[in-house]
Amino acid sequence: MSLKGHFELLSNYNQWMNSKVYEAAAHLTAIDLAKDRGAFFSSILGTLNHIVVGDTIWLKRFATHPSCLNSLREVADLRNPTSLDELVFEDLGSLSEHRIWLDREIIKWISELSESDLDFVLSYHNTKGIPAKKRYSSLVLHFFNHQTHHRGQVSTLLSQAGVDIGVTDLLTQIPEETHV
Amino acid sequence: MEKHQAQQFAQEWVSAWNAHDLDKILSHYEEEFEMSSPAITKLTGESSGVLRGKDAVGEYWSGALEKYPDLEFNLLHVLRGANSVTLVYEGVLGLSAEVFHFGSSGKVARAFAHYDL
Numbered sequence: 001m002s003l004k005g006h007f008e009l010l011s012n013y014n015q016w017m018n019s020k021v022y023e024a025a026a027h028l029t030a031i032d033l034a035k036d037r038g039a040f041f042s043s044i045l046g047t048l049n050h051i052v053v054g055d056t057i058w059l060k061r062f063a064t065h066p067s068c069l070n071s072l073r074e075v076a077d078l079r080n081p082t083s084l085d086e087l088v089f090e091d092l093g094s095l096s097e098h099r100i101w102l103d104r105e106i107i108k109w110i111s112e113l114s115e116s117d118l119d120f121v122l123s124y125h126n127t128k129g130i131p132a133k134k135r136y137s138s139l140v141l142h143f144f145n146h147q148t149h150h151r152g153q154v155s156t157l158l159s160q161a162g163v164d165i166g167v168t169d170l171l172t173q174i175p176e177e178t179h180v
Numbered sequence: 181m182e183k184h185q186a187q188q189f190a191q192e193w194v195s196a197w198n199a200h201d202l203d204k205i206l207s208h209y210e211e212e213f214e215m216s217s218p219a220i221t222k223l224t225g226e227s228s229g230v231l232r233g234k235d236a237v238g239e240y241w242s243g244a245l246e247k248y249p250d251l252e253f254n255l256l257h258v259l260r261g262a263n264s265v266t267l268v269y270e271g272v273l274g275l276s277a278e279v280f281h282f283g284s285s286g287k288v289a290r291a292f293a294h295y296d297l
Contacts, residue, residue: 064191064194064195064255065187065191066186066187066190066191066255066258067187069255069256069257076254116184119184120184120187120188120191121188122191123191123192123195123196124195125195125199129199131199131201131204133192
């Protein structure tokens with residue numbers, strides 16, 4: 001499978017996992033979702049918001065790749081998050097609606113990339129204003145890994161709150177090979 | 181010039197401007213490059229609209245960065261020439277197109293800014 005093929009797999013996995021996580025979270029009350037559970041971003045709501053914040057920051061950087069000016073046009077217009085722990089949406093319903101839109105944008109963006117686009121070296125400034133130049137493919141890998149890392153925290157918090165989100169393995173999304 | 185080189189230049193150039201990092205902006209140009217822009221006439225009174233060299237252009241751009249603290253370029257399109265690049269972007273002066281001619285050093289030797297003024 002090509003590098004792009006792997007990122008398509010991860011973009012679909014992200015959408016699939018988010019649908020499961022948000023469906024599970026909907027079983028909890030607003031108070032339970034906002035309750036400080038000692039996680040790095042405090043609560044289930046705080047952690048889900050942080051994933052959106054991280055995704056937004058990175059997608060706006062990815063949008064500066066000349067090949068992505070169209071595919072990420074709407075994402076590029078999103079407001080810059082004010083902090084990594086910003087509650088972009090304070091209720092699960094609004095957050096969920098935004099998440100569904102964002103996940104479709106991510107799938108569209110990856111599907112329109114070429115292999116050579118992934119070899120691009122992206123210039124950007126981090127949240128502290130420090131300049132960096134890194135390989136686009138490596139940054140995309142970081143982007144998906146960051147989602148998985150924090151979604152895993154949400155998975156644990158949901159489990160501790162008595163809600164099981166079920167199967168989470170990427171393996172279930174990997175197609176069976178018909179030709180050897 | 182290859183497509184990926186033009187794209188690389190475009191993204192780095194816009195990133196440098198959006199970071200308001202004058203050293204990084206100037207790093208794309210040759211020491212004695214020529215900058216031609218109607219904004220030079222408008223902002224400095226230089227009737228030819230042309231400035232030469234990193235010192236003169238750097239001073240002009242430093243003033244522009246001070247004048248426009250919220251300056252942000254929004255890249256719209258990258259057009260590739262044989263040894264030149266044209267960037268179409270939205271900037272503080274609205275829709276803009278800038279043509280960059282590259283010297284043997286691989287850096288910009290001459291640049292021509294165009295605005296809907």
